[in-house]
Amino acid sequence: MTSHDHSLLTASELAILYGSYANDTVSICMLSYFLEHVEDPDIKASVEYGLELSNMHIAIDKDIFAQEGLPVPLGFTEQDVNVQAPRLYSDEFILHYVQNIGIMGINAYSMALPKMSRKDLRDHFTQCLQSSAELFNRTTDISVEKGTYVRPPTIPYPQQIEFVHNQNFLGGWIGEQRPLTSTEISLLFMNLYRNSLGNALLTGFSQIAQKKKVRKFMARGAEIARHHSDVFGKFLDESHVSAPVSGDFTVMTTAEPIFSDKLLMYHTNALQNAGIAFYGESIASSQRKDLITAYSRLIVEAGEYSVDGTNIMIDNGWLEKPPSAPDRRELTKG
Structure with missing residues (x-):
């Protein structure tokens, strides 16, 4: 590694790492509970994929914390969820929730990436952005196929280009x-x-x-x-x-x-x-x-x-x- 690779994390990088870690631990708790109750096999597969991504993100974050000699945030653990508790939400809600994790990830990681200086972090958050897009696409495909997708409104196509004059x-x-x-x-x-x-x-x-x-x-x-x-x-x-x-x-x-x-x-x-x-x-x-x-x-x-x-x-x-x-x-x- 070059000396640049060993540069200290910037305040932006610290903020994003710690925030992402906390959010992924929340996702792990939520998705672990959903996984115990979801019945539709296609929706279950999307929950499993989302859970896999969050666990992968956490593992990489922990490696970075260890390399930098940083304390690992407490975040949220299995003590914060009872996966055996009764069902609270429908399968369709779970699908929309997981789809929204993808949407939130796309927004958060696209804003985070330009604030990254170190290559290892840029690589990590580029992968996070790509996997969030994949999660969104998978859940959207499932929702469309099952007829549960909430489609945005349509309007008539414009017939010509217009300019505003008033x-x-x-x-x-x-x-x-x-x-x-x-x-x-x-x-x-x-x-x-x-x-x-x-x-x-x-x-x-x-x-x-x-x-x-x-x-x-x-x-x-x-x-x-x-x-x-x-x-x-x-x-x-x-x-x-x-x-x-x-x-x-x-x-x-x-x-x-x-x-x-x-x-x-x-x-x-x-x-x-x-x-x-x-x-x-x-x-x-x-x-x-x-x-x-x-x-x-x-x-x-x-x-x-x-x-x-x-x-x-x-x-x-x-x-x-x-x-x-x-x-x-x-x-x-x-």
């Missing part, structure tokens, strides 16, 4: 608006779909959480997801765009603990933070003022919810501190 294209904050563009439709639909999935996930979490405060937090999250879905659906409906989010996201009635409250809180907050990032992307790609205002308002609501979740984690000693800069003021105290 500021009315930007619309106002209230009142009559122009029809949605294809980009705006795409973003509204994906945010509607993710919130519909999140509503089902958190409804299940609210049933199995052990602490009362955690149960209330999960129920509140499910209500927020329903509210956000309604907002996105209303925008689509006003432009007479069909939003066929009709997946069978069935949640069973079990209330037996399955995942630790610590895992439930971390998973929920991670999804909220990812959702805020998606809303930020939506603001950047939307041109109607009313859409930008709506996304901005929903970001604030999601952000407040995420802060409340972080406070619950801190109060219970569940929040692992990420690698941080030294506190120079503390070090200079006599």
Whole structure:
């Protein structure tokens, strides 16, 4: 190896490694439980593939930690899941959940890769990106074949190229608006779909959480997801765009603990933070003022919810501190 290969990890590389490790340990717990209950053999194969990828990622991460002399994060272990607990979600929900792992991985790793300096990490996260795309493609193929794929809306093809010549294209904050563009439709639909999935996930979490405060937090999250879905659906409906989010996201009635409250809180907050990032992307790609205002308002609501979740984690000693800069003021105290 050259001296460059031995360069210390940058703050960006540390942040991404530690975050990826925690997320993969959550995936291992979730997918291990799903594997015990999924009945459809095709969906089971996708769960097995997702679990295989997460275990592979963890093994590589641990090697890097060892090479650098870094402590391995605790993350989440078999102590955070009871795989023998009763079934909580339908096979179709499980398929959509695994598909969403692929989607989240594509987004996370594509953002992580440009922040990597060292070749070994670039190689690792390039493979993570490719495997996430493969997971998404496999689950999407299965969903299409089984007729459970939630297809985005269609609009008529344009007949000619047009240019915008009037500021009315930007619309106002209230009142009559122009029809949605294809980009705006795409973003509204994906945010509607993710919130519909999140509503089902958190409804299940609210049933199995052990602490009362955690149960209330999960129920509140499910209500927020329903509210956000309604907002996105209303925008689509006003432009007479069909939003066929009709997946069978069935949640069973079990209330037996399955995942630790610590895992439930971390998973929920991670999804909220990812959702805020998606809303930020939506603001950047939307041109109607009313859409930008709506996304901005929903970001604030999601952000407040995420802060409340972080406070619950801190109060219970569940929040692992990420690698941080030294506190120079503390070090200079006599």
